[in-house]
Amino acid sequence: MRIGELAKLSGLAPSRIRFYEASGLIKSVTRKANGYRDYAPEAAAMLQLITGAQAAGFSLDEIRQLLPMNANGWQHEALLGALKRKVEEIEVVQQRLAQNKAQLLRVIDGIEGKPEGVACADNAQLLLNRLQDEREKAVH
Template identity: 40%
Template sequence: MKKDKSDLMRIGQLASLTGLSTSKIRFYEDTGLLIPAKRTAAGYRLYNQAALLVLDLIQRGQQAGFGLKDMKALLPDEQGKWQKASLIAALESKIQDIDAMQTTLTANRQRLESALNHIVNQPDNTDCTDNARTVVEQSLK
């Protein structure tokens, strides 16, 4: 089935639809995240509708904590085939990373709250050095 030219858009149109700058789109193309665009005889880049999906996935992946190298492995290959097993493994791994970060952040918050409560509840005439020493000792417990 032959693609209709109306299905194709220039980089400016793609930028407008995605909210990305044209330089960011070119960067994604240069790094292999976005399948290279077709070019007109005048050298203008042309993108199909699938580029909208790919750019949205890149943005969402980055918001979820995936790096660009990770994203390259997760996006469909040049034939448009998804690597389901790799995608599932990467998503499960990212969820484990987030769980570990949440555990660490919760522990850090508890230590900070403990230090804050100790400082707030100290009498005003407490020596700062003694107070700091006590806060440090309590945070090591």
């Protein structure tokens, strides 16, 4: 199939497909006599794997190391290890995001629940002091 058809099928720009080819992520294809690239049907599946892996947080170098050179070349242990490490990385990010969210919600509550008669600047200082105390307690 030509690159335009592969682009439409994969949802990727032809330039992105050529980039993946130049980067060694998909097999280089020979050009026909008319100069057109002719991609095998499995190129669409490989592009789907690549974009899915990128969406999951894998770098192009990580993807390159994990992709097989042929359909029978999957390195199961390396792939399984990389997938488990990525899940662990995602869990760390999720924990950090949950902590950030909780802190933001406390700030929102502090702003919305500003005591009557307390100036905004004074309330902001109280909130900053409270956040600093929480950070110091978390460290110790």
